[in-house]
Amino acid sequence: MTQYQETTKENWIRTIIYVAVSVTVIIIGAIFLLPAYWYIWLILVVGSLFLLVIWHAKNFAYRCLKCGHEFEISTFTDFISPHGQSKSGGWKYLKCPKCHERSRATVIKKIKK
Numbered sequence: 001m002t003q004y005q006e007t008t009k010e011n012w013i014r015t016i017i018y019v020a021v022s023v024t025v026i027i028i029g030a031i032f033l034l035p036a037y038w039y040i041w042l043i044l045v046v047g048s049l050f051l052l053v054i055w056h057a058k059n060f061a062y063r064c065l066k067c068g069h070e071f072e073i074s075t076f077t078d079f080i081s082p083h084g085q086s087k088s089g090g091w092k093y094l095k096c097p098k099c100h101e102r103s104r105a106t107v108i109k110k111i112k113k
């Protein structure tokens with residue numbers, strides 16, 4: 001069974017680094033590829049975003065604000081759902097599979113056993 005824990009500062013630093021690397025690749029790619037090979041650049045953009053979302057969906061889960069149920073979401077849901085950052089941590093606007101209420105679910109870290 002998968003266990004969860006609160007996200008730590010290290011998780012956030014890692015997320016920020018991955019996002020920063022993706023953005024850098026996209027920007028550098030735009031400079032070199034955009035004039036002649038815009039379609040390769042497009043693949044690069046879609047590819048890096050896709051990898052980032054897959055990584056996020058695999059490593060993080062969510063806790064419902066209304067009932068406390070902890071659940072995982074698919075890569076697709078992760079990609080399309082609105083998310084943000086509050087003082088208490090990251091959140092994602094999701095529908096809970098248990099109580100079927102929509103709330104700003106708290107981001108939690110999956111612990112692999």
Ligand SMILES: [Zn+2]
Pocket residue numbers: 064065066067068069096097098099100101
């Ligand atoms: Zn719930």
